[in-house]
Amino acid sequence: MKKTLLVLAVTACCSCTFEQGRVNKVSDPLEYVDTEIGGVGVLLQPTRPTVQIPNQLIRWSPLRADLLDVCIYDYPLTLTSHRQESVFGFLPLARIPSDGWVWEAGQVYDNERNTPYGYRANLEGCNIKFSCAPKSGIAEIHFESDEGGFLRFRILNGKGSYHLENERELTGEEEFHGMKAYVCVRFESPVTLEKSDEDRPMILLSTTTRDVRMRYAISYISKEKARTTLDKEIPSFDLNRVRENARSSWEKALGRIRIKGGSEKDIRLFYSSLYRCYERMVDINEYGSYFSAFDNKVHQSDDPFYTDNWLWDTYVSLEPLMTILNPDQEEDKLRSYVEMYKQCGVIPSFAVIWGDWPAMTGNYAAVWMADSRAKGLDFDLGSVYKGLKDNSLESTLLPWKNGPRTVLDDFYNEHGWFPALHPGEEETVPEVMMPWERRQAVSLSTAFSYADWATAQLARELGKEEDVDLFLKRAAYYKNVYRPDKGMFWPRDKEGNWIEGVDPRYMDRAYYTENNAYTFQWDVKHDLEGLIELMGGREEAEKKLDELFRIQITMPKYQFYAILPDATGMMGQFAMGNEPSFHIPYIYNYLGSPWKTQKRIRTIIDRMFSDTVYGIPGDEDGGGMSSFLVFTMMGFFPVTPGIPVYAIGCPFFEEATINLPGDKKFTVKARGVSKENKYIQSARLNGKPLERSWFTHKELTAGGVLELKMGSKPCKEWASDPAQLPPSSINYRASE
Numbered sequence: 001m002k003k004t005l006l007v008l009a010v011t012a013c014c015s016c017t018f019e020q021g022r023v024n025k026v027s028d029p030l031e032y033v034d035t036e037i038g039g040v041g042v043l044l045q046p047t048r049p050t051v052q053i054p055n056q057l058i059r060w061s062p063l064r065a066d067l068l069d070v071c072i073y074d075y076p077l078t079l080t081s082h083r084q085e086s087v088f089g090f091l092p093l094a095r096i097p098s099d100g101w102v103w104e105a106g107q108v109y110d111n112e113r114n115t116p117y118g119y120r121a122n123l124e125g126c127n128i129k130f131s132c133a134p135k136s137g138i139a140e141i142h143f144e145s146d147e148g149g150f151l152r153f154r155i156l157n158g159k160g161s162y163h164l165e166n167e168r169e170l171t172g173e174e175e176f177h178g179m180k181a182y183v184c185v186r187f188e189s190p191v192t193l194e195k196s197d198e199d200r201p202m203i204l205l206s207t208t209t210r211d212v213r214m215r216y217a218i219s220y221i222s223k224e225k226a227r228t229t230l231d232k233e234i235p236s237f238d239l240n241r242v243r244e245n246a247r248s249s250w251e252k253a254l255g256r257i258r259i260k261g262g263s264e265k266d267i268r269l270f271y272s273s274l275y276r277c278y279e280r281m282v283d284i285n286e287y288g289s290y291f292s293a294f295d296n297k298v299h300q301s302d303d304p305f306y307t308d309n310w311l312w313d314t315y316v317s318l319e320p321l322m323t324i325l326n327p328d329q330e331e332d333k334l335r336s337y338v339e340m341y342k343q344c345g346v347i348p349s350f351a352v353i354w355g356d357w358p359a360m361t362g363n364y365a366a367v368w369m370a371d372s373r374a375k376g377l378d379f380d381l382g383s384v385y386k387g388l389k390d391n392s393l394e395s396t397l398l399p400w401k402n403g404p405r406t407v408l409d410d411f412y413n414e415h416g417w418f419p420a421l422h423p424g425e426e427e428t429v430p431e432v433m434m435p436w437e438r439r440q441a442v443s444l445s446t447a448f449s450y451a452d453w454a455t456a457q458l459a460r461e462l463g464k465e466e467d468v469d470l471f472l473k474r475a476a477y478y479k480n481v482y483r484p485d486k487g488m489f490w491p492r493d494k495e496g497n498w499i500e501g502v503d504p505r506y507m508d509r510a511y512y513t514e515n516n517a518y519t520f521q522w523d524v525k526h527d528l529e530g531l532i533e534l535m536g537g538r539e540e541a542e543k544k545l546d547e548l549f550r551i552q553i554t555m556p557k558y559q560f561y562a563i564l565p566d567a568t569g570m571m572g573q574f575a576m577g578n579e580p581s582f583h584i585p586y587i588y589n590y591l592g593s594p595w596k597t598q599k600r601i602r603t604i605i606d607r608m609f610s611d612t613v614y615g616i617p618g619d620e621d622g623g624g625m626s627s628f629l630v631f632t633m634m635g636f637f638p639v640t641p642g643i644p645v646y647a648i649g650c651p652f653f654e655e656a657t658i659n660l661p662g663d664k665k666f667t668v669k670a671r672g673v674s675k676e677n678k679y680i681q682s683a684r685l686n687g688k689p690l691e692r693s694w695f696t697h698k699e700l701t702a703g704g705v706l707e708l709k710m711g712s713k714p715c716k717e718w719a720s721d722p723a724q725l726p727p728s729s730i731n732y733r734a735s736e
Helices: 002-020 223-233 239-254 264-276 318-325 327-344 364-374 381-393 407-415 441-461 465-475 477-481 525-534 538-548 557-563 584-590 594-608 624-634 697-701
Strands: 089-093 110-115 118-123 126-132 136-143 149-154 159-166 169-176 179-187 192-197 202-207 211-219 257-260 289-292 297-300 350-352 355-357 645-648 655-660 664-671 679-685 694-696 704-711
Touching (some): 089 126, 126 239, 136 149, 136 223, 136 239, 159 202, 179 223, 257 264, 264 624, 289 327, 318 327, 318 624, 318 655, 364 381, 381 441, 441 477, 525 538, 525 584, 538 584, 584 594, 594 624, 594 645, 594 679, 624 655, 645 697, 655 697, 664 697, 694 697
Antiparallel strands (some): 089 149, 118 126, 126 136, 136 211, 257 655, 289 297, 655 664
């Protein structure tokens, strides 16, 4: 009897704990945002807990290695580009270190609290609070000593200067990547110049008051522009008012998606991910004018000018997500790209604040623009089309390079594949970045096939039929690197011979971008139909997709990551931690086995993501990884940007409602969903049976309800009809 009672008690306790872990309704999404999730990188870069207004210039984040670093070395007054340069380092000091190293001193911190709209922490002998407006910030420092303390400002990028204009104003300028940032800092109480070092350069101010309030603005135009922006945005030293305004901006942004049900962990993951989707692009228009590094001029304009976009990372899901949530803003981002092209004559790869950064590979601006046009967004396509075309035909396609065609590009244009080198063969083309990036020959072929397909869609819209034929032909070049006996995309040399003696698990950047052959086996988003045919049909393709998740790495992990450090979050050969893998679990929908997508998705999210500082299995990349989570946890994903449909996956919440423009709503309801009940038994769209595992962007933006009945066992019949599979064909026409 006692044993029975004990079992009942334990069962009741466990049941109670499980129920307490679920949240029926989220009234305030901000309460579930944890900016520190992923703050310690699994292998590469950690996330940074930025305080900012969504998609605005000021991004405040402590300068340190990661969240395990016991010291903060500066509070940069802004981050100029995601994970890149910060400018104007600031740090309060209660005392000058006894060893005299005031310029290098860090601060041990405690009781730190990061939110999207504000920051606070205890430092050694003082504490700090911070919040911000779009282009300005405000901080309060409380010193424990009645004698006050010190305020250290330093230049973080080598060149710059500070000037104490008077006892209540400090100005500064800092050079980075050939351009300048300017700052105007105002203090509520007088400060005194304690010491400076023009060689570093740095400046140390002292104050005799315990409470210091400072406000500042950043400009990329001039110090005077920083002054006028500061007067406009933060005219007084009222931190609470600024923080409440910042909080309201985040309530609006996060409130665009409302969820019900789900575990507290999943809700924290979801809203923390949605928060990260607003870090960039950022609007650098300073109330009627902006400086553009694309022509090094100041432009007069009332339109937003957005910079800081890493398209290789963000075209997959961040831009498609923002197309749903903020279509007007997405149009402004695209129009900014149009202006950049007019200013410099090149469509940027990564449009960062200091100009075009030719990072990574591919002409993904074409994909982004094709996806946007297919979803009804408006921008001046005619003005930029030549630039998109030139990116493919006249510019080099090599990784991390800008400039004219090389001999390798000419070879690709003539033969339809990038020639690879044999192991040990010396590189002969000087434009190839050695020794690390190398040729990446196979993944360049697949990447540009996709981009050329996207360019064909845009050419069709403009009535350029000759270009349509040209780019559709190039869109099929991926077939030239498909090796039938291996069943995957494989490197071949300039003579057309396959490279031998290499293991598809361990081939490096000589052949593939950041991942191995198994990942790029599926890198044909624009023509999954053609890829499946190459593989021998749906049954054979499904076997290969199953193998992807089963084949293991046999060498020690430290050796594997010496070859492929970006391929983190490995499940078999599937690399969750890197963008080329995001769409892969959804390919089962295209094979008529969507129940496997549902199974894979639930396993991947449950096992690879957590609401801890270790919670992200790879580089987050400023919204790249986070947008994947937002889409996937809602229950669908845009497998092929450029084809305006969404593949249905496995929802994590009983309801997820997107508040669309025009007071419309689109809701995904998952009746009975849980960790075990991950399989879709049946579906209805707006009350009508849905026998396909996808829906269109038009159906989403019209508003409505997608209702899914969930169960613990797979329903292998649902959405298995070959006639109902999602579209992904080189011959797809978005206009039809």
